[in-house]
Amino acid sequence: AAKEAGKHTYRVFLPEMNQKVAKYIWLDTELRKAIDEKQFILFYQPLINLCTGRLHSVEALIRWRSNSRGLVAPGEFIRFTEESGLIIPIGRWLMQEAAWQAARWHESGLNIRISINISARQLRDTAIVNQLRELVEQSGTARTLIDIELTESSFIEDEKAAIELMRQFKQMGARILLDDFGTGYSSLSQLTRLPIDVIKLDRSFITGIDQNFQAQSLVRSVLGLARAFGFTVVAEGVETEREVQFLKDIGVDYAQGFFYARPMAAEAFEAWLDDKKKLRLIA
Ligand code: C2E
Ligand code: MG
Ligand code: MG
Ligand code: MG
Numbered sequence: 001a002a003k004e005a006g007k008h009t010y011r012v013f014l015p016e017m018n019q020k021v022a023k024y025i026w027l028d029t030e031l032r033k034a035i036d037e038k039q040f041i042l043f044y045q046p047l048i049n050l051c052t053g054r055l056h057s058v059e060a061l062i063r064w065r066s067n068s069r070g071l072v073a074p075g076e077f078i079r080f081t082e083e084s085g086l087i088i089p090i091g092r093w094l095m096q097e098a099a100w101q102a103a104r105w106h107e108s109g110l111n112i113r114i115s116i117n118i119s120a121r122q123l124r125d126t127a128i129v130n131q132l133r134e135l136v137e138q139s140g141t142a143r144t145l146i147d148i149e150l151t152e153s154s155f156i157e158d159e160k161a162a163i164e165l166m167r168q169f170k171q172m173g174a175r176i177l178l179d180d181f182g183t184g185y186s187s188l189s190q191l192t193r194l195p196i197d198v199i200k201l202d203r204s205f206i207t208g209i210d211q212n213f214q215a216q217s218l219v220r221s222v223l224g225l226a227r228a229f230g231f232t233v234v235a236e237g238v239e240t241e242r243e244v245q246f247l248k249d250i251g252v253d254y255a256q257g258f259f260y261a262r263p264m265a266a267e268a269f270e271a272w273l274d275d276k277k278k279l280r281l282i283a
Pocket of ligand 1: 061062078094119149180236237256259
């Protein structure tokens with residue numbers, strides 16, 4: 001096709017392709033090494049109960065400590081690992097790490113639930129539920145403190161299979177959160193047939209909501225429907241006090257965002273929690 005398009009295209013197209021392929025090969029090699037050498041780390045970002053101002057849970061967000069590139073955000077490698085299948089071993093490490101962290105906190109008297117992000121590709125591997133169950137058992141906590149964040153894309157391929165896996169996760173005590181709601185195509189009424197507990201409103205609706213009437217009425221109506229259907233609602237990406245005040249006023253249950261805290265390594269999160277306790281912001 002490049003040849004048909006003429007000499008000029010051929011010359012421009014090929015080096016670009018090579019560059020992309022080279023980048024993929026490099027990434028693949030580096031990520032395999034990263035798995036072997038355990039270069040990943042989980043950061044934790046608090047979810048706050050808007051009614052009480054207290055900590056509700058944390059979301060685990062992966063980071064890659066690359067030798068050459070420093071701390072790499074998931075946006076730069078997760079999609080690639082989904083395509084190459086590397087998300088399977090990475091996801092396994094992640095479940096183990098989260099289960100271990102929840103057990104450590106539990107031992108030290110902190111009852112903190114951790115939600116982990118699971119991509120559609122990972123749900124194709126139905127062994128995932130048993131893996132999590134075993135990892136939780138090995139970590140030493142009796143019941144799971146792990147919740148699951150999924151996006152709508154998880155249901156597109158094989159809805160029946162995805163629902164069955166969610167039921168199994170729920171049987172072991174996990175809650176199901178629907179991530180990035182509003183960016184996909186489903187309406188809330190379509191979601192009632194899925195065993196979901198919590199809806200996370202995407203950041204794109206929350207940013208500047210105190211000044212955006214359209215976003216306000218949208219979030220109000222989503223909230224009304226969510227109430228009718230029995231879903232809990234979380235607002236993601238709150239950055240200002242005004243956004244928080246608006247969300248609180250209309251009755252959104254929980255909020256998460258830089259206004260409260262950025263995602264942090266476990267020790268930094270513990271220090272953050274200590275500070276809050278001292279300030280009596282969180283009991
Ligand atoms: P997400 O699950 O929707 O996570 C929320 C993202 O929003 C995080 O980005 C978080 O740092 C960011 N965020 C939180 N509060 C604010 C805020 O107030 N303002 C702004 N501007 N951003 C905020 P992060 O950590 O870069 O993660 C990006 C995405 O990568 C996640 O979106 C999730 O889809 C994916 N991801 C992260 N960790 C994992 C993982 O362990 N496994 C899988 N499969 N995906 C992951
Ligand atoms: Mg998430
Ligand atoms: Mg999210
Ligand atoms: Mg999001």
